[in-house]
Amino acid sequence: MSAPERDGDGYLADMSIWTPEIGKAMAEADGFEMDDDKWEQVLKAREYFEENGLVPPIRKFAKYMGADQKAMFKQWMTGPMKPITKYGGLPKPTGCV
Numbered sequence: 001m002s003a004p005e006r007d008g009d010g011y012l013a014d015m016s017i018w019t020p021e022i023g024k025a026m027a028e029a030d031g032f033e034m035d036d037d038k039w040e041q042v043l044k045a046r047e048y049f050e051e052n053g054l055v056p057p058i059r060k061f062a063k064y065m066g067a068d069q070k071a072m073f074k075q076w077m078t079g080p081m082k083p084i085t086k087y088g089g090l091p092k093p094t095g096c097v
Contacts, residue, residue, distance in 0.1 A: 003029050011086050018089025027087045034087065038075065041065060042088040045081075055085050055093045 004022055005013040010030060012018060023042060027034045034042075044065055048056050058081050062069040072080040081093040 009086070009092065011092055012089050015089050015091070023087040023089060027083075032083060032087070038083075041067075041072070041080070042084050045084045045090060046088050049088075049090050055081065055090055057081070057093070 003025060004017055006026070007013055010026070012022075012026075020039075020043075024034060024039075045055070045061065048061065048064055056064060058069060058072070058079065061081065061084075062072055065072075076083055085091065085093050
């Protein structure tokens with residue numbers, strides 16, 4: 001599968017083409033390790049986006065997930081919302097990520 005077109009930050013140029021396979025291929029192309037737990041967070045973020053029409057800030061998302069925010073930062077080794085939204089085919093998060 002060829003990699004879809006992405007913007008300068010690595011986000012999908014066309015969010016409507018997202019599939020789990022595309023998300024996983026993007027993570028792989030970036031050399032990013034996706035385990036089941038991270039993948040579940042990606043799918044939950046998509047669910048949140050569909051329900052609310054926006055990408056949640058990390059505090060809200062951690063609460064939505066019933067997860068510890070600090071643990072999420074450790075797990076992703078970065079602001080979690082950036083890779084979560086990137087590999088989930090969602091818009092870039094705004095504000096504090």
